[in-house]
Amino acid sequence: MSAFEELHAIAPREVWEGILARARHGDRLTMAVVELAPGAHARVHQHDHEQLGIVLEGQITFAVGDERRDLSPGDTYVIPSNVPHEAIAGPEGCTVIDIFAPVREEWKAIEPREPARPRWP
Numbered sequence: 791m792s793a794f795e796e797l798h799a800i801a802p803r804e805v806w807e808g809i810l811a812r813a814r815h816g817d818r819l820t821m822a823v824v825e826l827a828p829g830a831h832a833r834v835h836q837h838d839h840e841q842l843g844i845v846l847e848g849q850i851t852f853a854v855g856d857e858r859r860d861l862s863p864g865d866t867y868v869i870p871s872n873v874p875h876e877a878i879a880g881p882e883g884c885t886v887i888d889i890f891a892p893v894r895e896e897w898k899a900i901e902p903r904e905p906a907r908p909r910w911p
Contacts, residue, residue, distance in 0.1 A: 797823060797911075801902035806832045808879075811888070811897060812908060819891040825909045826850065826879035826886070834876040839890040841869040846887060846910050849880030885910040 795814065800823075802810035808830030813822035820839075826832075826848070834853075844866045851860050852867055854875045861867065869875050885908075 797908050799905050801905050802908075803897060803900040803902050805897060805900065806830065810903070813894065813897055815893050815898065818893065819889060820894040820897065822888045822890075822894075822897075823908060823910065824886050824888050826877070826884045828879060828881050828883045830879040830883070832877045834874050836872050836874045838871050839892060839894065840871050841867075841875075841888055841890050843867050843869075843886050843888040846885040848882050848884030850884040850886065851878045851880070852876070883909070 797812060800812040800814065802812050802825070805811045805824075808827035809832060810825045811822040812824075813820050823846075845861045845863050847863055849860060849862055851858065852875065854867065854869050855873050859865075859867075
């Protein structure tokens with residue numbers, strides 16, 4: 791596996807309905823450019839992974855624990871391990887970068903789609 795890969799060459803995987811992730815996995819973490827279709831909803835869930843992210847384009851509403859916030863490009867978020875959270879993309883959709891530790895091993899089992907031009911950049 792090369793240390794380098796162009797984003798458009800990474801096959802997207804549908805991790806939620808209307809939510810595609812183009813992920814790179816290291817030994818200890820996963821980084822993904824995640825594209826959310828307009829109104830896509832990652833329903834309330836929690837996982838052992840710590841999650842950090844930044845909004846690249848569009849709008850998204852995040853709820854983390856008891857806190858809810860509308861986010862725009864440049865806004866960041868931190869989701870501690872095992873804290874319930876959800877996300878709803880705005881009317882134009884949204885693109886974020888998510889970083890997870892440890893690695894999202896279960897994503898590797900999702901059938902990849904054909905590589906295609908990403909929404910961003």
